[in-house]
Amino acid sequence: MLLKTLLICLVARETLACRSKVDHASIATTESPQNDQPTTASSGQPSKDGPLVVTPAGAIRGSWMETRRGRQFKAFRGIRYAEPPVGELRFKPPVPILKYTNEVNASEEGPACPLPVPPTYYIDEDCLTINVYTPNKNSSKPLPVIFFIHAGGFYSMTGRSDLAGPHYLLDRDIVLVTINYRLATLGFLSTGDALAPGNNGYKDQVVALRWVQRNIRAFGGDPDLVTIAGCSAGSFSVMLHMISPMTKGLFHRAISISGSPINQLPDRNDLYSLAVTQAELVGCPTNNSKAIIDCLKTKPFRELGDSLPGFFNQFYDPTLLWSPVVELDFGQERYLDMKPIDAVRQGRMHAVPYIISQTHDEFFWKAFPIVQNKTLRDTMNSEWDHYAPISFQLAKDDTAVISAHKLRQAYLKDTPIAENRECADGLGKLYADALIGFGVHRLANLMCRHSPHKVYYYQFAYVGNHSHYEDPVTNKSLAASHHDDLIYLFTLSYRFPTIEVSDSTDSLIVDRMTAVWFNFAKYGDPNPRGNELPELSTLQWPAMTPTAPKYLKFDKQFSIEENMFEDRFNVWEELYSIQY
Numbered sequence: 001m002l003l004k005t006l007l008i009c010l011v012a013r014e015t016l017a018c019r020s021k022v023d024h025a026s027i028a029t030t031e032s033p034q035n036d037q038p039t040t041a042s043s044g045q046p047s048k049d050g051p052l053v054v055t056p057a058g059a060i061r062g063s064w065m066e067t068r069r070g071r072q073f074k075a076f077r078g079i080r081y082a083e084p085p086v087g088e089l090r091f092k093p094p095v096p097i098l099k100y101t102n103e104v105n106a107s108e109e110g111p112a113c114p115l116p117v118p119p120t121y122y123i124d125e126d127c128l129t130i131n132v133y134t135p136n137k138n139s140s141k142p143l144p145v146i147f148f149i150h151a152g153g154f155y156s157m158t159g160r161s162d163l164a165g166p167h168y169l170l171d172r173d174i175v176l177v178t179i180n181y182r183l184a185t186l187g188f189l190s191t192g193d194a195l196a197p198g199n200n201g202y203k204d205q206v207v208a209l210r211w212v213q214r215n216i217r218a219f220g221g222d223p224d225l226v227t228i229a230g231c232s233a234g235s236f237s238v239m240l241h242m243i244s245p246m247t248k249g250l251f252h253r254a255i256s257i258s259g260s261p262i263n264q265l266p267d268r269n270d271l272y273s274l275a276v277t278q279a280e281l282v283g284c285p286t287n288n289s290k291a292i293i294d295c296l297k298t299k300p301f302r303e304l305g306d307s308l309p310g311f312f313n314q315f316y317d318p319t320l321l322w323s324p325v326v327e328l329d330f331g332q333e334r335y336l337d338m339k340p341i342d343a344v345r346q347g348r349m350h351a352v353p354y355i356i357s358q359t360h361d362e363f364f365w366k367a368f369p370i371v372q373n374k375t376l377r378d379t380m381n382s383e384w385d386h387y388a389p390i391s392f393q394l395a396k397d398d399t400a401v402i403s404a405h406k407l408r409q410a411y412l413k414d415t416p417i418a419e420n421r422e423c424a425d426g427l428g429k430l431y432a433d434a435l436i437g438f439g440v441h442r443l444a445n446l447m448c449r450h451s452p453h454k455v456y457y458y459q460f461a462y463v464g465n466h467s468h469y470e471d472p473v474t475n476k477s478l479a480a481s482h483h484d485d486l487i488y489l490f491t492l493s494y495r496f497p498t499i500e501v502s503d504s505t506d507s508l509i510v511d512r513m514t515a516v517w518f519n520f521a522k523y524g525d526p527n528p529r530g531n532e533l534p535e536l537s538t539l540q541w542p543a544m545t546p547t548a549p550k551y552l553k554f555d556k557q558f559s560i561e562e563n564m565f566e567d568r569f570n571v572w573e574e575l576y577s578i579q580y
């Protein structure tokens with residue numbers, strides 16, 4: 001049950017909140033490696049009649065799919081972009097595939113990378129695959145490309161079409177690319193020495209971006225007009241690609257939804273303690289990094305994937321385990337060679353027009369299982385100094401306890417956590433700001449100062465028929481939760497029904513969200529030009545500036561506001577002040 005919820009839910013912490021969903025979620029429990037039936041409503045027929053594309057790397061055979069508006073498009077799924085990262089290649093940087101010897105059969109879904117899932121869900125360590133979706137057009141002008149990096153805390157989810165379905169965005173004239181990258185220890189092991197400098201999961205993404213540069217033209221995409229977009233862990237990744245020494249010239253616009261690697265946490269050079277935890281969880285020695293790695297290399301990928309829950313405490317915290325590392329120089333190609341914040345402040349970026357966002361309520365629901373459970377309430381109340389730094393991701397130094405107290409004052413008025421609405425609300429806001437809100441806000445403030453390109457900031461506040469947190473009793477959406485904007489950009493058939501074309505508000509929001517992405521991918525500016533996109537006729541979205549920190553509130557209507565959650569974010573600014 002626990003393992004199953006981990007995939008259904010977005011990150012492991014949602015386990016408690018999502019438990020009521022387990023039995024009826026539309027997860028692909030019928031899937032197996034042998035008989036991998038795609039779960040999306042309009043998956044293509046795998047056959048010799050599938051569309052064929054001849055790329056510089058070789059011929060690729062796909063399948064046909066249909067958008068929610070009934071437009072036929074071509075789907076090429078599960079294409080390997082790197083050598084299978086198995087055996088001696090486990091824990092090594094990705095090795096790109098430049099040529100395919102045979103025609104690639106991309107007519108069916110590839111596996112997800114190892115994570116805890118039911119045994120029937122298709123995962124494999126040989127998971128470095130890319131999916132390309134392109135309109136059925138013969139336009140001479142290549143189309144904008146959107147390269148989507150999936151969410152999941154660097155330890156869950158996948159780019160497969162049941163979690164990142166193309167059926168909404170392909171109603172626009174764009175080429176959509178989704179990918180897998182290695183997760184958890186298999187992707188982000190970092191012992192901080194030459195054996196495992198770290199960041200392999202990001203390097204996977206870079207290799208996929210390079211694949212796009214070489215091959216996307218054959219799919220009708222424009223390699224000179226690539227938008228990288230990501231949510232949560234994907235949003236971290238997007239931001240880091242802007243400052244990585246490995247990514248110059250690989251993209252031209254960027255979208256970061258609900259995630260920032262620049263936040264209240266200190267930067268790190270290694271994740272050695274996680275490597276030790278991983279070793280302990282699967283019975284490996286922990287004497288030194290060589291002993292750890294040699295032993296971890298012998299473990300089946302399922303055992304590593306399934307060990308994830310062992311990394312969390314009783315609150316399913318901390319949410320973020322495998323954070324990016326500033327790699328020390330061992331002669332390897334480094335993904336990150338300096339602190340992200342310094343790179344931004346020094347303008348050492350491949351800056352591009354940037355959309356940055358957070359949702360109105362993010363991880364608010366994290367409060368419920370605590371507030372409703374006497375044991376957890378008592379633990380949190382009596383051991384606040386111990387748990388707050390873990391749960392709210394505070395730097396574990398001398399200031400941690402002081403910060404924990406200040407946050408308790410600000411968000412809980414210094415009262416013990418009790419089973420009431422005020423506590424749930426206060427604790428929910430604290431989780432929201434600690435895990436996502438403050439970091440994103442800091443990122444937007446930094447980028448609008450140091451980037452030579454425009455920064456468009458928005459808050460997703462729309463609450464529709466579905467949400468990533470629904471009340472377990474009424475099944476109703478309560479607020480704009482972490483990942484909720486994705487509901488209107490991608491079909492998420494593992495969990496939600498397709499939003500059919502109708503005059504419902506949800507349907508309108510699909511049109512607006514996809515129009516914003518399309519317009520931004522095409523022009524580097526989300527605002528409408530002429531009458532091309534009537535669904536955006538009411539949108540007038542100014543870029544954010546240091547003196548006018550405006551943002552778009554994306555709700556049933558568009559509105560422009562200023563100084564997002566000023567009182568709350570000021571508390572954090574005082575605790576973790578930086579020179580902007």
Ligand SMILES: *[C@@H]1O[C@H](CO)[C@@H](O)[C@H](O)[C@H]1NC(C)=O
Pocket residue numbers: 046047048061105106107108
């Ligand atoms: C492609 O692979 C799928 C799944 O293995 C298989 O069912 C299908 O027959 C293959 N198509 C071709 C043309 O080989």
Ligand SMILES: *[C@@H]1O[C@H](CO)[C@@H](O)[C@H](O)[C@H]1NC(C)=O
Pocket residue numbers: 136137138
């Ligand atoms: C695109 O061109 C090919 C080859 O000329 C043709 O067979 C196909 O029908 C055209 N597709 C569309 C959508 O026009």
Ligand SMILES: *[C@@H]1O[C@H](CO)[C@@H](O)[C@H](O)[C@H]1NC(C)=O
Pocket residue numbers: 285286287
């Ligand atoms: C590794 O550590 C264990 C337990 O501390 C110890 O018994 C063992 O001798 C050590 N092995 C090596 C090779 O140092």
Ligand SMILES: *[C@@H]1O[C@H](CO)[C@@H](O)[C@H](O)[C@H]1NC(C)=O
Pocket residue numbers: 314373374375376
């Ligand atoms: C409360 O939380 C504890 C610790 O996680 C758990 O063991 C217990 O089952 C929970 N109680 C209820 C009623 O959910």
Ligand SMILES: *[C@@H]1O[C@H](CO)[C@@H](O)[C@H](O)[C@H]1NC(C)=O
Pocket residue numbers: 024473474475
């Ligand atoms: C919530 O959803 C479950 C599963 O679909 C269903 O059994 C239950 O009746 C629903 N509850 C309400 C109040 O609609």
Ligand SMILES: *[C@@H]1O[C@H](CO)[C@@H](O)[C@H](O)[C@H]1NC(C)=O
Pocket residue numbers: 464465503504505506507
């Ligand atoms: C929710 O779904 C129902 C049934 O499809 C639809 O009638 C209604 O308009 C939807 N609500 C919103 C806010 O889109």
